[in-house]
Amino acid sequence: MLALSYLLVSLLLSPCFGDSSTISVIRDAPWKFRIVEGNQPEAALVSTFNNTVNETGWSLLEIHGHPDLTTDEEMAYMAGYAEGVHTGELIYMTYTNTLGTVCKEKSSLCDKLQEFLNSNIKFLKDNIASNPKSDYWKQINLYLRQLEGLEKGYYSSKKNPTLPPNAFFYLQYDCDMEDLQEAFTGSDSHRVLGDGSCSAIIKVLPNNEDLFTTHDTWSEYQTMLRVFKLYDLPYRLINGGRIPGSSISFSSYPGKLQSEDDYYIMSSRLVTMETTNGIMNKTLWDFISPQSVLEPVRVMVSNRLASSGEEWCKTFKPFNSGTYNNQWMIVNYNHFTPGQALPSSDLLWVLEQIPGTIVYDDQTKVLQSTSYWASYNVPYYTEIFNLSGYPGALKQYGNFFSHDKTARALIFARNHSQVTDMDSLHALMRYNNFQFDPLSACNCTPPYSGEYAISARSDLNPANGTYPIPALKRRCHGGTDNKLTNSEMVKSLSCLATSGPTHSQQPVFKWSTSGFQDTPPLGHPDEFDFAPIVIKWGEIN
Template sequence: MASTALREIVFLGITFLLFSLSEASTKYYTVQYVTLDESKGAQIHTADVTNFEDVPANWVAKAIFDNQINKTGWSFLELQSNGQATDEDQVYAAGVLEGYVTSELIYEHWFNTMKGFCDGREKTCRRIQKYLDKNNQWIKANIDSKEKKDPYWYQVKLFYIQLKGIKDGYNRGIKDASKHLKLNDLLWHNIQGDLEDLTTIFGPRVRSGGGRVTHEERWSRVLGSGSCSALVKVLPGATDLLVGHDTWSSYQNMLRVEKLYILPLRRLAGSPARVPGVAMSFSSYPGIVTSGDDFYIMSSGLVTLETTIGVNNDSLWKFVRPSQVLETVRSMVANRLAVGGRAWAALFRDYNSGTYNNQWMVVDYARWRAAGPEARARRLPSGLLWVLEQLPGLVVASDRTDALRARSYWPSYNAPSFQEVFNASGTQALVDKFGDWFSYERTPRALIFKRDQGRVRDLTSMLAMLEYNDFRRDPLSRCACQPPYSAENAIAARNDLNPANGTYPFGALGHRSHGAIDTKITSSVLASRMVMMARSGPVFNAHLPPFRWSTVDFGATTPHVGHPDLWTFPPVTYIWRWV
């Protein structure tokens, strides 16, 4: 993978160590770097330094890895490549370095989320692998024919090279060969959002002939299951613009890495122009090239985030074909190449895979800053907020700054906002069967956001809004259930608190290992430094006990290797050193 022009490649991994000396502290850094040459291959070296820049001059990638999972619930990875190297060497070096320094976390997260993924779904997984094999062949053919003239396909190529680097670095970091992973393992690990839909497409259908139902055929998605809450909020007088996001997921996904990538890649091979998204910070997971949540802050001024929207119309699945680009890859390509929401939407809609279908919000802080405070107070600039919704065979996007002007906020809660998408998704049939819970305007989270968003005045109140859950007392959390409420009906869900012996009209409202596992917020000032305020773990407050693995009834059956037992972490604002 190394270029012939660059005989030796140095990858630098910097692990931060802090030693307290009375009231002062001295910082030491253990530097791990790898040299590659044609005769010796990869060689790993270690050195101690006291300055971030005190590294060999021929470095290609360097990183600071700060594991604070038992202190804050997060680990932090700061990764930078040398723009003097080729793009291929930069992304490969970055991948090797990330895989190596986070190898233990990668194995733990893979064990918790993917190791048993195909147990009981063997037929489904074989069908998915056949689809992925065809997709990989199509991707390779397009890269071979288009990467030299099309920036889109050039960036697709770099994505897959970076993934290979993570695999190589991980296997070097993990000494136990029985824990080594193949590139295909890491691909599955990275496309978990796409896999949610692929398992539906290639999974078994309910049989009407009445034969015995196998374990695989009993597996299905939880009806109505939410995946994230989000809020874009203009403060009074347009003094600031806050963007926040909660990830909703199974609790086994709580090994978290907040990442900063500084990759000065070229738009096209040989071009002097760099991608607009040279720097990108995002909430993520071990071994994952993208966010997965998704929540990104880019040096281009864009912040992108999404909440998942369900596909309840099986006729749409015919639009999912191997000759498309998976959503996981398309999001990273758009993040790197786009300037402005319109351009991001145009890039993202190309080669729509129809998998991992979401409502995306694209916030343009560059437009916010360019307008200036007086102009913003009079009228928010056009293009400040773009919203895009994806289904198989359909992408709808438009500038929704008008909503911010009219009501000062845009909420997102797993429901399509465009009528065309709402109708095509089959959601109206769920409204007809179950009522307003599946609607856009009157689902509980829509009503809670509408009632309470006016209280948001700063980062602290934004955090309180995004972590709101008072399900036993809030009338908007009530449902036709027994007991008559659900911890799903809140901005930050806590489904583990629903009684296991309760009765619920559909699965999303019931007891399970699922809820809001984090909160992230940025502002105009924080985003300019690629920074977010983030809290890890299920929400807890005066009305909700903290989450503890040793006391939940699913603790013994849900993998959570490497997790803290008790999740009572405060919000943290991590300041990057290389921004």
């Protein structure tokens, strides 16, 4: 728990609400709030939650803050508190499903993680105190306030079990912790060589009729307890006015203040998303230091403060933690008009991060020349590719580690021209025909892998198969969703969203017949046979 000794909050009512409800947080005095049911006109913040996981694969959380009725710090805390009240049961389920054993039988590792976390929190708090006129550090302070409120909201219900110390920080930083574990121990039994994490494409339709931005999360199936969120929190800039990204729509998980997939649509009309790149050069871990800002915090600060792709990159670059290392794509829909020529610059910026180094540049000209940008867990920039250790992996294992010749690069290059509308793009992002597609072939037994597809289904690989790269084997892992927006939907922070492993060419995933476990993880439906839904929100400030 983050201890901020000067914070005094009195919540006069701490209710526990059901699967579908709206609550209002009413400010009676500085740091004195009360919670009531329904959308009240005098509310400083209103939160609505609908748990429709069993019907659509998604629950929906919508939070609207009203800056005229509260301060920014109070608004951040209220937002966290309301989310903790609404999603407390799901937070416990997510922690149990994904992090419940994170420190068991690893006491020395956990001691190192705790020491790193303590030093990092001190670094953040010291800089917040030393930079009262900085919008950057103000946003970090608001992130920590929201996180504190989230934990307090969770514990407002006696029904919610006690979680381990720092559980809420671990929920934010679980992807960062994978890198920290490897940095601290030199190995990570949780990871497998070549582990894929997400597919993404930015696609321009013929005659520039539309611009699509779409993303598939790849993850372990235990993570498939999902929440799509809207944070409508119009914080103020130090010198007046609202932050550009005052409203953010994003796919997420219970207990997390960021997407982690990552996929964000902002009121600034920026869309940001990433796919993760591996680190095979272990000497890079020497650059990791607690005197940094961990990746989820830098992401949310950049999303809120940037009004262009270049600004996003410049905001994200300082205090590089070297953890959760990704290729980020920032699409600026302010520079796209359907049916008109693409601009020569500032439509697409691409950034790649590794420990010690961040490289970014304007890649609009790639969209002009090819009509698409695809991303699939292999670095694009030569400097990042080389420093990360990909040349050695390419030499040893072949084109799996090639930027241009890996399976997904070839599938995107072959199939993107078939995209003519939203339906055909959705079909591309859910594509997996690995038993019959020659681009899914490998030097394996059998001679293909469900990992070699736009939306992986590694659970369908035979358990007795033989594979030269561990990522290609049978695992409880694959594409777990799709999110897709275009030039019209982005105006209302809307998108098309599909939950669960693809079943376009493959069978529906079902826990009870999966062979991994007979009963679903906590909160999961047994069967993930869900159609895409349109994510829509109420009126945004």
